[in-house]
Amino acid sequence: MDKFETLTGIAAPMPLINIDTDMIIPKQFLKTIKRSGLGVNLFDEMRYDDDGNEIPDFVLNKPQYREAEVLVAGDNFGCGSSREHAPWAIKDFGIRCVIAPSYADIFYNNCFKNGILPIALPQEQVDVLMKDAEKGANARMTIDLEAQTVTSSDGEVFSFEVDAFKKHCLMNGLDDIGLTMEKAASIDTFEAQASQSRPWV
Amino acid sequence: MSPKTLYDKIWDAHVAHEADDGTCLLYIDRHLVHEVTSPQAFEGLRMTNRTVRAPDKTIAVPDHNVPTTLDRANAATMTEDSRIQVEALDRNAKDFGIHYYPVSDVRQGIVHIVGPEQGWTLPGMTVVCGDSHTATHGAFGALAHGIGTSEVEHVLATQTLIQKKSKNMKVEITGKLRPGVTAKDITLSVIGATGTAGGTGYVIEYCGEAIRDLSMEGRMTVCNMAIEGGARAGLIAPDEKTFEYCMGRPHAPKGAQWEAAMDWWKTLYSDDDAAWDKVLTIKGEDIAPVVTWGTSPEDVLPITASVPAAEDFEGGKVGAAQRSLDYMGLTAGTPLNEVEIDTVFIGSCTNGRIEDLRAAAEILKGKKIAVKRAMVVPGSGLVRAQAEEEGLADIFKEAGFEWRLAGCSMCLAMNPDQLQPGERCAATSNRNFEGRQGRGGRTHLMSPAMAAAAAVTGKLTDVREMM
Ligand code: SF4
Numbered sequence: 001m002d003k004f005e006t007l008t009g010i011a012a013p014m015p016l017i018n019i020d021t022d023m024i025i026p027k028q029f030l031k032t033i034k035r036s037g038l039g040v041n042l043f044d045e046m047r048y049d050d051d052g053n054e055i056p057d058f059v060l061n062k063p064q065y066r067e068a069e070v071l072v073a074g075d076n077f078g079c080g081s082s083r084e085h086a087p088w089a090i091k092d093f094g095i096r097c098v099i100a101p102s103y104a105d106i107f108y109n110n111c112f113k114n115g116i117l118p119i120a121l122p123q124e125q126v127d128v129l130m131k132d133a134e135k136g137a138n139a140r141m142t143i144d145l146e147a148q149t150v151t152s153s154d155g156e157v158f159s160f161e162v163d164a165f166k167k168h169c170l171m172n173g174l175d176d177i178g179l180t181m182e183k184a185a186s187i188d189t190f191e192a193q194a195s196q197s198r199p200w201v
Numbered sequence: 202m203s204p205k206t207l208y209d210k211i212w213d214a215h216v217a218h219e220a221d222d223g224t225c226l227l228y229i230d231r232h233l234v235h236e237v238t239s240p241q242a243f244e245g246l247r248m249t250n251r252t253v254r255a256p257d258k259t260i261a262v263p264d265h266n267v268p269t270t271l272d273r274a275n276a277a278t279m280t281e282d283s284r285i286q287v288e289a290l291d292r293n294a295k296d297f298g299i300h301y302y303p304v305s306d307v308r309q310g311i312v313h314i315v316g317p318e319q320g321w322t323l324p325g326m327t328v329v330c331g332d333s334h335t336a337t338h339g340a341f342g343a344l345a346h347g348i349g350t351s352e353v354e355h356v357l358a359t360q361t362l363i364q365k366k367s368k369n370m371k372v373e374i375t376g377k378l379r380p381g382v383t384a385k386d387i388t389l390s391v392i393g394a395t396g397t398a399g400g401t402g403y404v405i406e407y408c409g410e411a412i413r414d415l416s417m418e419g420r421m422t423v424c425n426m427a428i429e430g431g432a433r434a435g436l437i438a439p440d441e442k443t444f445e446y447c448m449g450r451p452h453a454p455k456g457a458q459w460e461a462a463m464d465w466w467k468t469l470y471s472d473d474d475a476a477w478d479k480v481l482t483i484k485g486e487d488i489a490p491v492v493t494w495g496t497s498p499e500d501v502l503p504i505t506a507s508v509p510a511a512e513d514f515e516g517g518k519v520g521a522a523q524r525s526l527d528y529m530g531l532t533a534g535t536p537l538n539e540v541e542i543d544t545v546f547i548g549s550c551t552n553g554r555i556e557d558l559r560a561a562a563e564i565l566k567g568k569k570i571a572v573k574r575a576m577v578v579p580g581s582g583l584v585r586a587q588a589e590e591e592g593l594a595d596i597f598k599e600a601g602f603e604w605r606l607a608g609c610s611m612c613l614a615m616n617p618d619q620l621q622p623g624e625r626c627a628a629t630s631n632r633n634f635e636g637r638q639g640r641g642g643r644t645h646l647m648s649p650a651m652a653a654a655a656a657v658t659g660k661l662t663d664v665r666e667m668m
Contacts, residue, residue, distance in 0.1 A: 031282035200454030
C-alpha cells in the first residue's frame with residue numbers, strides 16, 4: 001500500500017451532504033475484476049452527460065481542479081453501498097485526502113486500506129476549508145499526517161483526530177493482512193477454544 | 202459480572218486478540234461472498250500465495266448481476282463483463298474449496314436470503330460479507346455487517362477482521378402496529394427519525410413488543426436497513442421464533458449440538474441494567490405506512506402527507522432537498538397519493554422473502570396492474586418455488602406482473618433490469634439514491650403491500666384503503 005505522510009495540493013470543493021458511493025462510482029463500473037482504471041469514471045453521472053461529454057460545470061471538469069488531490073465535502077460522505085470501488089476510483093483519479101464533517105463507517109475504513117486519508121473536522125472548520133478550496137488552483141492545502149494538521153492556503157491550521165493504529169499503517173504503508181498474520185498464534189488458540197465451546201460453528 | 206448488551210456478549214465471545222489501544226481481531230464465523238466485491242480479493246490471495254483460512258465457513262453465491270429472466274441459462278443473456286465476474290466466482294469457489302451455490306442451483310438467490318435459508322446464519326455468530334446489507338443477518342441475534350473488498354481479502358486470509366468496538370444504541374418500538382403497517386414501515390420510520398447518519402458509530406439493537414411480534418422475515422427487513430441509518434449493524438435478540446426458524450435448516454446444528462447451541466443462544470439478550478450510549482423509542486401505533494419522496498432513505502413521509510418544500514428543512518439539508526425534488530420531478534405540496542407511478546419492483550434482500558410475496562399477493566388477488574410494467578423477483582430459488590406452490594405466482598402473473606428468477610435485479614440494476622431516465626418506480630428495495638435503479642430513474646421505497654397497491658392504482662397509494 002502507498003504511504004501517506006504529507007501532501008500539499010489543490011483541493012476541490014463539493015459542498016453536498018450525503019455523497020453516496022453510488023454517486024462516487026455508479027454500479028455499471030463495478031463489473032471490473034481489477035482495482036485500477038476507475039478514475040475516469042469517478043462521479044461519472046455528475047461528470048458526463050448522456051453522450052459521454054464532460055459537463056463543464058462539474059467541479060472536477062473545471063481546469064483549475066483537474067489535478068485536485070484533496071476533496072472537501074459535506075456531511076456523511078461515502079454513505080450507502082460498501083463498494084471499495086469508491087476509494088479505488090478516488091485514488092485512481094489522484095485524490096489522496098478527503099475532508100468532511102463526517103463519513104459513513106465502511107467507506108471511512110476502506111479509505112485507509114487504500115492509502116487515502118479521510119479527515120473529519122467540525123462543520124465550521126470544513127466551511128472555512130470549503131471557502132479556501134473555492135479559490136481554485138492557487139489555494140493549495142497542506143495535510144501533515146504526522147502532526148495531524150490541515151493548513152489552509154492562508155496558513156490557518158486545523159488539527160484532526162485519527163486512530164493511532166490506522167495512522168501508523170498509513171504512514172508506513174503497512175499491509176493489514178501481513179500484520180494480522182503475525183498474530184496467527186492468537187487466532188489458532190481462539191479457533192481451538194471455539195471449536196470446543198461452540199462446536200456447531 | 203457487569204451487565205452487558207447483546208452486542209457486548211457477541212463481541213466478547215469473538216475477540217481473538219486485543220491490542221493495548223483496543224484494536225481487536227474479531228473472529229468471523231461466517232463469510233458470505235458474491236461476485237461483485239470479491240474478484241480483487243481472491244486475486245490478492247493469489248498474488249501473495251495465501252489461501253482461504255476457513256473454506257468451510259465461507260459461502261459464495263452469485264446474485265448482483267445475474268440475469269433474472271427465465272432464459273438466463275443461455276449465456277448470451279449476460280453481458281460480457283457480468284459473465285466474467287460470475288465465471289471468476291465459479292473459478293474462485295472451486296480453486297479455494299468454498300461452499301458454492303451456482304446460478305443453476307435452485308438454492309441460488311440473494312446472498313442475504315440464502316444464508317439464513319440454508320441455516321448458515323445462526324444466533325450469536327459473527328457474519329460478514331462484502332455488501333452493506335449484511336446487517337440483515339442481525340435478525341438472528343448475529344453480529345453481521347458489510348465490509349470492503351480489502352477486508353474480504355483479510356477475512357479470507359485470516360478469518361478475522363481488525364475492528365474497534367462500536368457504541369450501543371437501543372431502538373425500542375413499543376406496543377402494537379396498526380393494520381397495514383409492516384416491518385418496512387418500522388425500519389423506514391426509524392431512519393426518518395435518526396437520519397442516514399444517526400446510527401454512525403453504533404450497533405443498533407431493535408427491541409420492544411412490535412419487534413417481538415414480527416416474524417423472522419419481518420425482523421430481517423428491519424435489520425437489513427440498519428445500514429441506511431448509518432449503523433455498523435442491527436441486532437434483534439433471538440427468541441423462540443428464531444430457534445424455530447433455524448431448527449432443521451441444512452446447516453443448523455442437530456441433536457446434542459443443537460441442545461448445546463440452544464443453551465448458549467438463550468443467554469443472548471441485553472441484561473436489564475445494561476448501559477446504552479443512545480436510546481430511541483417510537484410508539485408502534487404512531488407508525489403509518491410510509492413512502493420515500495427524495496433520494497435519501499431518510500426522506501420518509503406517511504403516505505397521507507404531501508411532498509415537502511426545500512424550505513421545510515434546515516442547514517445543508519435545504520440544498521439537498523431541492524436537489525432531491527428536482528431529481529424526483531416532484532412539486533412541493535402535491536399529495537403523495539397523487540404521484541403517478543410507471544413501474545413496480547417487488548424483490549431485494551429487504552423484501553424478497555416469502556412473507557413479502559404473500560403480503561403483495563394478498564392485495565393483488567383478482568386485480569390487474571395499472572402501471573407500464575411490474576416485476577416480482579423472488580429472493581431465492583426456494584422462495585420462488587414456495588410461492589409457486591402456494592399459488593402466489595399465479596396471482597402475480599394474472600395481475601400482469603413478470604415472474605422472475607432470483608437475484609438482486611432492479612434493486613441496483615447491474616443486470617439489464619433498469620429504469621429509464623425519468624421513469625418512476627415503487628420499489629420494495631432499500632435505496633432511492635440518484636441513479637440507483639438506472640440513470641435518471643426515480644425510486645420511491647415502500648413495503649410490498651404498498652408497492653402492490655401502487656401497481657393496482659398506478660399511483661402511490663395508502664394500502665389501508667384496499668384492505
Ligand atoms: S438485493 Fe440489493 S441491497 Fe440486497 S444485496 Fe442485492 S443489491 Fe444489495
